[in-house]
Amino acid sequence: MHHTLATMLMLALGGAGLIPGPAYAACEGVPPEQRLQNTAPQDIGRSLDRIQEDGWIEFALYEDFRPWSWEEAGKARGIDVEIARLIAESLGVEPRFRLVQSGETLDADLLNYVYKGATVGGHVSNVMMHVPYDVDYACRFDQVVFTGQYATERLAIAYDLATYPEKGPTAPVFRYDPVGVENDSISDFFLTSVAHGATADKVHRYKTTLAAMEALSGGEINAVMGPRAELDAGLAEGKAVHEPAFLGLARSKWTLGVGISFQHRPLAYAVDDAIAAGLEDGRIAAIFAEYGVTFQPPVR
Structure with a gap:
């Protein structure tokens, strides 16, 4: 994977994407002795x-x-x-x-x-x-x-224009419509948590976001949620990308x-x-x- x-x-910061924004005071409340320290004094690299x-x-x-x-x-x-x-x-x-x-x-x-x-x-x-x-x-x-x-980099949704001709879909739609995600990604965590798992059977997991985009091109799913750059890279004719608000996702x-x-x-x-x-x-x-x-x- x-x-x-x-x-x-x-x-690493303590949540599957559902985390607060960065602190304003850099390193506030993190005493130097509690930070990870270099274990060896020798010069590394060039x-x-x-x-x-x-x-x-x-x-x-x-x-x-x-x-x-x-x-x-x-x-x-x-x-x-x-x-x-x-x-x-x-x-x-x-x-x-x-x-x-x-x-x-x-x-x-x-x-x-x-x-x-x-x-x-x-x-x-x-x-x-x-x-x-x-x-x-x-x-x-x-x-x-x-x-x-x-x-x-930011999360976005790629979608089939024929399925959603008027406007791009938002996360709640995927309670009913099939959507692709990269396995174990933020998008995966987020969509399976929307409506307390009501979307779970509609979330199709793929090894990569690009593989999910190929499934979108092949008509297996209606949309893909993932990082914008990876969606753009896999975008085929008749598909579009938008960046809606992801309510409940702090970042x-x-x-x-x-x-x-x-x-x-x-x-x-x-x-x-x-x-x-x-x-x-x-x-x-x-x-x-x-x-x-x-x-x-x-x-x-």
Whole structure:
């Protein structure tokens, strides 16, 4: 089963998506001794100076994750891949791409790919793409710099225009109409909780949101709920996407950024500067357009 990043973040914060917004005072009420601490003092990864000296930088990206990152004909493709190229170009080095599997939790992914490395044969990458940002979650991690916010992802509904010709469906409709979701995603949790499970028999679960979109194209279901970018990537003729209010869901959007080891703050600043420049001059928006995905700027 594919990872569900936003779900991982929200479960880490203590709820299946039904959680309050971020605190206004960063790290308020989180004493330093209660935060997760780095377990080893040794230097991990590579500094900005070393990266520029070596002439290359390695990015960790999730595998099989259209439209964000995947492999095609032996080459990495996707929105996150192109943003990584933009970062490498800004640093004057060659990008290298490491497509990785997601773990059970976001904590595990950060440990394996950002600040420690997997126990057996693991190494950290210089930058991990597609890390959801939340100030409360970031406070638990002294080992990771959460920076480089480059987009806002949000939940939406893709639907069949012939079935809903006048306006797009909202969640209560799926008490009666078949809808697809990625298994164990926020959308899955949310729709099965609507009307205390009255929708449960109408919710069809798929391995990925893209697989659910294929089922929508094939007429198996009337709609799909999931992250907007993944819906856009799988949109076929005669289908549309809208972003209704999801009543009862405290958070239907989240910020995407990068994760970098806290030991390499100069690198983190340089990466953030590269992304800020790409947002300002429209290069990042153009990458989304190239993949047919609706872009929403991040809150920075």
